[in-house]
Amino acid sequence: MAKNIILLGPPGAGKGTQAKRLEETRGMVQLSTGDMLREAMASGSDMGKRVAAIMDRGELVTDEVVIGLIEEKLGQGTSGGVIFDGFPRTLKQADALGALMARLGRTLDAVIEMQVDDAVLVRRITGRYTCGQCGAVYHDETRPTKVAGTCDVCGSTEMKRRADDTEEALKTRLMEYYKKTSPLIGYYYAKGQLRSVDGLAEVDAVAAAITKVLDKV
Ligand code: AP5
Numbered sequence: 001m002a003k004n005i006i007l008l009g010p011p012g013a014g015k016g017t018q019a020k021r022l023e024e025t026r027g028m029v030q031l032s033t034g035d036m037l038r039e040a041m042a043s044g045s046d047m048g049k050r051v052a053a054i055m056d057r058g059e060l061v062t063d064e065v066v067i068g069l070i071e072e073k074l075g076q077g078t079s080g081g082v083i084f085d086g087f088p089r090t091l092k093q094a095d096a097l098g099a100l101m102a103r104l105g106r107t108l109d110a111v112i113e114m115q116v117d118d119a120v121l122v123r124r125i126t127g128r129y130t131c132g133q134c135g136a137v138y139h140d141e142t143r144p145t146k147v148a149g150t151c152d153v154c155g156s157t158e159m160k161r162r163a164d165d166t167e168e169a170l171k172t173r174l175m176e177y178y179k180k181t182s183p184l185i186g187y188y189y190a191k192g193q194l195r196s197v198d199g200l201a202e203v204d205a206v207a208a209a210i211t212k213v214l215d216k217v
């Protein structure tokens with residue numbers, strides 16, 4: 001049966017990497033509010049222009065904007081299951097998601113907390129690059145493309161780095177995470193939906209741990 005899950009963790013925890021894996025292996029759909037906002041910026045839309053500076057600084061955009069994005073996408077071809085990546089990030093967003101899922105008659109099957117040590121995050125974030133075509137995630141040291149500059153998945157040579165992947169912006173992103181997003185750990189624990197995996201393990205081992213959770217819920 002289709003499962004709907006949240007991947008919860010600080011910037012660089014590996015949410016995007018694992019979401020892409022789940023799309024490939026289980027046919028689930030990744031709903032990344034970060035990606036949606038970056039698409040809006042790239043398209044030059046009014047909303048994209050409004051959020052650009054906020055995102056570059058590493059602050060959270062308003063709840064209304066991201067809740068609207070999720071409402072729009074959740075109805076489109078997601079019956080195979082959804083991975084919420086980077087959403088919800090505040091208690092207000094979590095309440096809104098609960099209400100939306102109830103309205104659509106869907107369930108949230110698990111909230112998977114990816115536990116990491118802050119010390120690894122700077123290295124993970126500053127070494128990250130992604131494929132501009134398919135979004136595959138790489139790292140200068142730990143996960144480079146097999147052929148330099150060419151995506152392993154789709155063969156594109158368009159590689160991108162994010163404007164907020166600097167040490168300075170990461171400090172703000174981490175502060176935002178601890179102030180506004182980490183309370184969700186207690187919120188979902190109290191609802192009996194929280195599961196935790198070791199996000200410091202190798203990518204394959206993290207994927208195996210997530211699969212184990214998914215097979216049980
Ligand atoms: P968003 O795009 O969601 O970024 P983030 O949460 O900061 O998370 P990241 O994408 O940086 O990290 P990740 O956990 O996906 O790590 P990844 O797999 O890439 O948000 C960006 C901004 O948008 C926010 O700051 C905010 O402004 C705005 N925004 C988005 N959603 C919002 C919301 N709901 N509300 C308000 N504002 C919102 O991995 C990182 C690196 O590590 C990669 O290079 C990867 O290869 C490597 N790696 C991954 N796993 C491993 C592993 N197990 N071992 C070794 N290396 C690994």
